């Protein structure tokens with residue numbers, strides 16, 4: 003685990019006087035990865051649930067006869083142990099959870115999971131829970147661990163719960179929750195628009211497209227995506243899946259300030275080592291040295307940065323409600339909702355757009 007943190011530290015542009023909450027047995031290394039501070043994604047799943055009858059499963063309930071050994075169960079809450087955590091920015095933390103090292107998490111690209119935490123008791127003395135979805139940023143093929151990157155809200159019920167966790171604590175998780183099911187033969191041109199923590203599902207898709215199926219270092223036990231990226235961006239020639247070969251991916255990523263950009267160094271290194279990936283950043287409040295775009299994602303940015311409307315184009319959108327309204331219209335309950343906003347005005351159709 004210390005290796006994980008050390009490697010992650012090396013990707014950081016600036017050393018940061020870290021504050022690790024809680025007590026860790028590991029010897030942490032200071033690091034900082036800029037992280038988006040745009041309001042967290044909200045949507046159909048991002049509301050408060052209260053449950054009174056917990057149905058808790060355990061990792062030993064994995065059924066090895068039904069297929070590959072996976073840790074997640076869509077019908078049971080499973081306890082996952084927090085292995086380690088690290089401060090990523092002024093308001094975001096990276097959490098690594100561990101499980102049976104011979105099992106995969108059971109996530110596919112792109113999906114999320116739901117977490118729940120006890121939140122007091124109801125009038126009858128039964129436990130109430132807060133439930134929130136999160137999108138792991140670790141490789142779905144990794145065995146024995148998964149990583150969550152979570153922005154902390156001062157009054158946020160679940161993010162404050164995460165902020166209080168220390169290694170050894172457990173979190174109850176259920177999933178996967180199906181979102182877009184990516185497959186290499188889907189579309190040739192992939193465009194992405196993300197705001198703040200909306201980058202997390204995009205990372206899953208980007209990594210799936212750029213992934214080399216023969217490269218075993220990707221699933222090495224102690225390697226995060228970030229650490230793996232560091233290795234492969236300097237020493238490894240990437241051979242994409244045949245159907246992903248030549249696929250173009252362009253990402254427009256909006257944040258409030260340059261320091262809020264999540265995993266910028268990782269995205270930059272991926273783009274530098276993969277000519278078929280283009281990343282464009284825009285921020286509301288640029289610094290004096292900022293060289294990216296300024297302001298909300300505009301029609302002009304979309305025209306220049308995204309693949310044109312076509313049957314072979316897919317545009318993925320994920321961000322806070324205001325951004326979704328501006329870009330594509332928000333989701334409605336659990337459906338995609340009507341396509342509106344600048345994507346509609348630019349000639350994209352509902353079939354060409356997926357809202358996370």
Ligand SMILES: Cc1cc2nc3c(=O)[nH]c(=O)nc-3n(C[C@H](O)[C@H](O)[C@H](O)COP(=O)(O)OP(=O)(O)OC[C@H]3O[C@@H](n4cnc5c(N)ncnc54)[C@H](O)[C@@H]3O)c2cc1C
Pocket residue numbers: 042043044045046047048114132134135136137138151152153155156157158159160161162199202358
């Ligand atoms: C599919 C999906 C995937 C997601 N993946 C991620 C991820 O990978 N990482 C991540 O960080 N987030 C992710 N999110 C967002 C996440 O689910 C939570 O919404 C987020 O962490 C905030 O939850 P919370 O309980 O901490 O905050 P909440 O308690 O829901 O509060 C959120 C904010 O609203 C404010 N607020 C709360 N109640 C009120 C009120 N009554 N009036 C005014 N303001 C109020 C709070 O002060 C806080 O600022 C995802 C969301 C979705 C839908």
